[in-house]
């Protein structure tokens with residue numbers, strides 16, 4: 381899919397547009413300084429849990445209680461008053477407020493810290509932790525409460541059919557058609573705080589670049605796909621992102 385769309389690209393007439401179109405992709409690294417663990421760093425979530433036990437449709441079918449408990453714990457952490465947006469989240473909201481740029485903020489994160497930092501219209505391609513979906517009636521609701529197998533859907537009444545609105549391994553990320561179409565038509569693609577291990581997000585740099593965009597990585601260290609970017613800066617997101625936004629807005 382990505383290859384077909386990449387070939388369909390061009391320079392998109394970017395030079396003729398007054399407003400610069402920027403796509404920012406964020407990953408767990410942007411929330412790390414807010415107190416949320418990343419997935420693949422030392423001591424990260426996947427060092428403590430096996431993906432196949434808690435983050436696949438098979439895991440949920442086999443042992444829903446275990447899967448729901450994992451997400452209940454993650455919800456509890458996100459409800460902790462000590463967890464809040466950091467300067468990187470806030471800087472991206474500042475960028476969105478600029479009338480010289482059009483920003484599409486795509487995140488792999490299921491937390492709500494971009495929203496708490498002031499961003500609206502964030503595209504959560506891996507879902508949202510504070511939303512629950514009913515597998516019986518497909519109802520999708522805002523929900524910060526604990527998830528248990530005993531809970532019934534408030535819509536259809538079915539018990540044991542609720543799941544977090546989080547994209548599991550083996551499932552299709554959300555809004556991919558829109559994301560790829562925007563990637564074909566952006567001037568700048570910036571990847572922040574992601575290891576580049578998970579596709580299709582890891583492919584976005586290639587798609588944007590082959591369509592003519594400039595590409596930049598802002599990360600603690602070189603990601604898996606570091607060599608695919610035109611430019612890179614390494615350090616903590618709370619420092620790098622506000623500095624980069626200041627430059628863009630200057």
Ligand code: APR
Pocket residue numbers: 406407408409410412413418419420421424488489506572573574575576577578598599600601602603615616617618
């Ligand atoms: N500032 C900037 N980058 C950081 C910081 C920080 N303070 N701390 C860590 N990083 C970087 C790490 O160096 C790493 O490259 O953030 C990246 C985090 O990588 P992952 O843990 O793999 O997280 P992510 O890329 O978001 O994972 C993608 O994997 O399991 C799934 O669905 C989950 O959305 C997630 C996806």
